[in-house]
Amino acid sequence: MDMDPDTTHDGLRGGYPPWRQRRQPVGRPRLSEDLRCDVLIVGGGITGSFMAEHLSALGHQVCVLDREKPGLGSTAASTAMLLWEIDASLTKLTQLYGFERAAGIYHHSLRAVAGLKALVESCALPCGFHARNSLYLAKAGSGPRELLAEHELRQRADLPGAYLDHRRLLSEFSLSREAALVSPGSAEVDPVLLSQALLARASEQGASLFADEAVSYEGAGRGVLVGLDSGHAIEADKVVLATGYATPDWLSMPLHTISSTWAIATPAQAPGTLWRDRALLWEAGEKYTYARTTTDNRIVIGGEDDASLRDQSARDDAMAAKTATLLDRLTGLWPAALSRADFQWSGAFGETGDGLPLIGPVPGRSNMFAAYGYGGNGITFSYMASRMIGRMMAGKNEPWFHDLAIDRPVPPGLA
Numbered sequence: 001m002d003m004d005p006d007t008t009h010d011g012l013r014g015g016y017p018p019w020r021q022r023r024q025p026v027g028r029p030r031l032s033e034d035l036r037c038d039v040l041i042v043g044g045g046i047t048g049s050f051m052a053e054h055l056s057a058l059g060h061q062v063c064v065l066d067r068e069k070p071g072l073g074s075t076a077a078s079t080a081m082l083l084w085e086i087d088a089s090l091t092k093l094t095q096l097y098g099f100e101r102a103a104g105i106y107h108h109s110l111r112a113v114a115g116l117k118a119l120v121e122s123c124a125l126p127c128g129f130h131a132r133n134s135l136y137l138a139k140a141g142s143g144p145r146e147l148l149a150e151h152e153l154r155q156r157a158d159l160p161g162a163y164l165d166h167r168r169l170l171s172e173f174s175l176s177r178e179a180a181l182v183s184p185g186s187a188e189v190d191p192v193l194l195s196q197a198l199l200a201r202a203s204e205q206g207a208s209l210f211a212d213e214a215v216s217y218e219g220a221g222r223g224v225l226v227g228l229d230s231g232h233a234i235e236a237d238k239v240v241l242a243t244g245y246a247t248p249d250w251l252s253m254p255l256h257t258i259s260s261t262w263a264i265a266t267p268a269q270a271p272g273t274l275w276r277d278r279a280l281l282w283e284a285g286e287k288y289t290y291a292r293t294t295t296d297n298r299i300v301i302g303g304e305d306d307a308s309l310r311d312q313s314a315r316d317d318a319m320a321a322k323t324a325t326l327l328d329r330l331t332g333l334w335p336a337a338l339s340r341a342d343f344q345w346s347g348a349f350g351e352t353g354d355g356l357p358l359i360g361p362v363p364g365r366s367n368m369f370a371a372y373g374y375g376g377n378g379i380t381f382s383y384m385a386s387r388m389i390g391r392m393m394a395g396k397n398e399p400w401f402h403d404l405a406i407d408r409p410v411p412p413g414l415a
């Protein structure tokens, strides 16, 4: 076990996830003087890491600050299923925003996982990346109608995937649900290794990393002056807040809520006992359970979200009960599994009413951008955020960026 459970004082996560860390993480001194840079990224989790790699590759002089060990905030809690399917089904997004806009967002998400895969492959990032199919399962005890309608809408949107009725699902995947959608184009990863590999690459491209905390932000000339806990300051042309669920209160949006979630990893399963293709499994419904496998043959299963438990000590108190429920769910899903928890962990989980992230310029603050509020698609949306903000900084705004804007208008009843 190589992860310290107390690496975050933000209360972003607790317990032990099964992920590995780089043997030689990028060094991070404390700043001993004031500094100037093109782009300051606050937060070195997966969002800040994609951002640092991409913006430094574009030629910006980048600084990254993290007050904790980078990658060991919420990123270490992630079960790291890289789904292009969004928490809000295409059906729900269509009801909210109309078919064209909903289908467009789904295609951007599909392209984001493809882009992430291309990046990992072209840079040979050592991060346990594997392309996977996803299996979107009808909720236990509910019929196939909802999934059939979702499938037809996805076909109309030209999204990949096939509908499996109960019989096909049972014969092809040995899973007993009323129906499922099987889709190519998703993936899994070790989130800590990916984050640290991206930061290492950013550093090779000239980015600097510091172990300081940003405590204040003020407009200064044509940039932003960021005050640090040490009393020093960084003046940056642009600032990106990649602070995850620790995003400052002044950026809280009515659409965004923080809840809690739990996950476990089993011991390595016996060879030949895992489900077909090691597909990423997730259920329809608001509070879904999901499962994946790891390179060392464990099953990771998560869910059990609870908005009433908001701090880490409440999450810790609930750990034993949530673990027992997740083990029951695993037995229901895959009776052949060795149903025991080797790792148990929990984390803060931020989501939005429409299932879409908050990405773009910070309302009312010049030269500041932020990316957060990702729900279950955190890593896919983090990648997407880095590409979007890179384009925004180059003055290349695209109309669909408004769909994810931090201050986007939302249908009544959602906020």
Ligand SMILES: Cc1cc2nc3c(=O)[nH]c(=O)nc-3n(C[C@H](O)[C@H](O)[C@H](O)COP(=O)(O)OP(=O)(O)OC[C@H]3O[C@@H](n4cnc5c(N)ncnc54)[C@H](O)[C@@H]3O)c2cc1C
Binding pocket: 010, 012, 042, 043, 044, 045, 046, 047, 048, 065, 066, 067, 068, 069, 070, 071, 072, 073, 074, 075, 076, 077, 078, 079, 080, 081, 082, 083, 212, 213, 214, 215, 242, 243, 244, 245, 246, 247, 261, 262, 263, 302, 346, 347, 348, 349, 371, 372, 374, 375, 376, 377, 378, 379, 380, 382
């Ligand atoms: C149990 C669980 C399961 C999940 N499963 C999935 C999944 O399967 N797939 C998926 O895509 N997503 C999943 N997610 C979501 C995903 O983990 C998050 O969206 C993602 O990790 C957020 O990354 P981040 O870089 O934005 O935040 P973090 O990893 O939290 O990074 C933010 C960093 O900012 C630093 N920071 C904050 N404020 C300051 C400051 N003022 N100064 C300096 N540093 C600061 C923190 O120290 C932290 O390191 C899951 C989340 C949880 C909790």
